[in-house]
Amino acid sequence: xxxxxxxxxxxxxxxxxxxxxxxPIGGQSSGWRKPTPGLGIAEQLAQAGERVAVPKTRAFVxxxxxxxxxxLKAGDMMLLDTLGAFTQAQDWExxxxxxxxxxxxxxxxxxxxxxxxxxxxxxRLAELGVISFQDxxxxxxxxxxxxxxxxxxxxxxxxxxxxxxxxxxxxxxxxLQAEREVCQRLKRHITVARRMIRARIDAAVSSALRGPWAxxxxxxxxxxxxxxxxxxxSEQLARLLGWxxxxxxxxxxxxxxxxxxxxxxxxxxxxxxxxxxxxxxxNPREVISEPHILITNQLNPVIRxxxxxxxxxxxxxxxxxxxxxxxxxxxxxxxxRKKRTALDLPTIMQACPEFASxxxxxxxxxxxxxxxxxxxxxxxxMIGISxxxxxxxxxxxxxxxxxxxxALVFEKHSAGEVTSxxxxxxxxxEKAGAGELHLxxxxxxxxxGQAA
Numbered sequence: 001x002x003x004x005x006x007x008x009x010x011x012x013x014x015x016x017x018x019x020x021x022x023x024p025i026g027g028q029s030s031g032w033r034k035p036t037p038g039l040g041i042a043e044q045l046a047q048a049g050e051r052v053a054v055p056k057t058r059a060f061v062x063x064x065x066x067x068x069x070x071x072l073k074a075g076d077m078m079l080l081d082t083l084g085a086f087t088q089a090q091d092w093e094x095x096x097x098x099x100x101x102x103x104x105x106x107x108x109x110x111x112x113x114x115x116x117x118x119x120x121x122x123x124r125l126a127e128l129g130v131i132s133f134q135d136x137x138x139x140x141x142x143x144x145x146x147x148x149x150x151x152x153x154x155x156x157x158x159x160x161x162x163x164x165x166x167x168x169x170x171x172x173x174x175x176l177q178a179e180r181e182v183c184q185r186l187k188r189h190i191t192v193a194r195r196m197i198r199a200r201i202d203a204a205v206s207s208a209l210r211g212p213w214a215x216x217x218x219x220x221x222x223x224x225x226x227x228x229x230x231x232x233x234s235e236q237l238a239r240l241l242g243w244x245x246x247x248x249x250x251x252x253x254x255x256x257x258x259x260x261x262x263x264x265x266x267x268x269x270x271x272x273x274x275x276x277x278x279x280x281x282x283n284p285r286e287v288i289s290e291p292h293i294l295i296t297n298q299l300n301p302v303i304r305x306x307x308x309x310x311x312x313x314x315x316x317x318x319x320x321x322x323x324x325x326x327x328x329x330x331x332x333x334x335x336x337r338k339k340r341t342a343l344d345l346p347t348i349m350q351a352c353p354e355f356a357s358x359x360x361x362x363x364x365x366x367x368x369x370x371x372x373x374x375x376x377x378x379x380x381x382m383i384g385i386s387x388x389x390x391x392x393x394x395x396x397x398x399x400x401x402x403x404x405x406x407a408l409v410f411e412k413h414s415a416g417e418v419t420s421x422x423x424x425x426x427x428x429x430e431k432a433g434a435g436e437l438h439l440x441x442x443x444x445x446x447x448x449g450q451a452a
Contacts, residue, residue: 037382038127038361042161046097046132049160053094059162060084062169063130069176071128071357075113079121080130082110083157090150092163099134101141101156122157128361129165132158179234186237193244194224200248200255209258216251223247233346345372348404351446352411355379359407369400376406383413383421393425397432404439411446 060081067077083100091098108118125131136142136155143154197220204213223243228236345366349356359366359375366372380390385406393402405428412418431437 036127037378038129038358039133041361042126042129042132045129045161045164046134046158047160049163049165050095050097052163054092054163054166056084056087056089056092056098059092059159059166062166062173063162065173066169066176069172070130070360071124071353072130073121073124075111075117075121076124076128076130078111079107079113079118080125082107083131083159087159088149090148096151097134097154098159098163099143099151099154099156100159101143101154103141128357129161132161134158182234183237186234186241190227190237190241190244193241193248197244197248197251200251204255204258209255211254211258213254216247216254219247228350233349236344236346239344345369347443347447348372348407351443352407354414355407355410358410369403372407373399373403376403376410379410380406383410385409385422385425389422389425393429396429397437401432401439404443405437408439408442 063072063080064077072080083102084098086100086102087098090096104115104118107113108115111118113121122131126133134155134157141156143156144152146152197216201213201216201220204211223240226240345368349359349366358379359372366375377390380387390402390406393405397405405425409418409421409425409428412424413421418424428437
């Protein structure tokens with residue numbers, strides 16, 4: 001699904017190129033507002049929105065349904081509602097732009113924001129491509145309408161990007177609804193598997209049954225810790241469900257083996273016939289009699305002793321089987337833990353919300369690592385990472401690991417934790433070369449911090 005379906009092709013690349021050369025973006029005067037790729041894209045969207053007619057109600061319903069997903073905060077939505085109240089129906093017709101020129105003082109009065117908060121929310125709306133800034137030559141907001149109420153000339157907050165993105169938002173909402181239904185179904189299956197595993201382990205422990213219950217309990221607790229506490233993706237839940245079901249199969253097999261009762265061996269037909277023949281041979285009333293037995297040691301071994309030898313001979317193979325089962329269990333545990341340390345797209349997006357917001361804004365719906373790698377290349381100039389450093393990171397760490405590393409650097413730089421993103425990335429490359437880079441710990445550490 002394309003994010004900016006009505007924007008000219010190559011808009012994002014052109015804006016980024018302009019930003020690198022220090023040129024004004026989208027007609028913005030370099031003396032008034034610092035140009036960024038986000039503001040440039042917003043202006044491109046505003047131009048596209050002018051060419052379509054979308055009712056205001058439809059536009060606002062569409063953006064509110066996906067606002068949280070694209071990174072909008074409650075204060076952003078409040079400001080957007082306040083701006084929308086100034087527009088009229090004819091402002092949303094084709095060839096028109098719904099521009100609001102309300103003063104900061106009035107907006108502060110309506111929203112209760114301070115001036116810094118007002119600027120912060122307006123900036124986020126623009127950076128996320130929801131509104132655009134239409135600046136006047138003197139930096140003042142003003143506008144006028146004709147006798148029919150149509151805007152003739154205006155400078156201020158331009159809401160045209162909403163018209164350009166309404167279909168995208170509606171499709172995204174449909175995707176989110178489908179994703180939500182899938183997640184709910186997966187959660188139900190996970191709950192069933194969890195209860196079955198817990199019931200079997202508790203029953204085995206309480207009955208003092210033999211088995212690797214301590215290992216199973218440890219794995220079960222690890223899986224419980226991996227359950228998402230906030231926004232989750234169906235891919236992540238499906239992976240967790242597979243792990244829970246695999247553990248459930250192992251637990252069920254171990255429980256069944258521990259509770260099996262050895263059934264007594266019944267006498268076969270041959271044994272009964274042999275016993276009957278021996279009885280007849282030893283019966284003194286028969287016409288033909290064998291000599292009296294003078295010794296107690298028979299030439300042939302007693303059946304009971306033979307049975308014991310057979311059981312004893314079976315001890316060694318069974319022991320080898322137990323050892324083999326234990327080794328297989330240990331190998332399975334190691335393999336499962338190895339799989340869990342591998343990074344996936346949902347984990348990265350969940351652990352780096354600021355990066356995820358920018359990535360979705362630049363690239364739309366990200367379905368795989370290729371999409372994320374492409375967006376990382378577009379965001380790279382924003383935080384000052386040189387093309388050379390980025391290429392070195394990809395060559396030495398691989399495309400996927402380099403992309404994950406960039407997401408972490410971007411997130412830390414946005415949070416003020418890293419002042420030199422390029423140097424930090426080079427340090428990660430050096431650690432990767434020495435085998436000391438453990439990205440999964442950093443991502444899961446950030447997830448734990450969010451849940452705390």
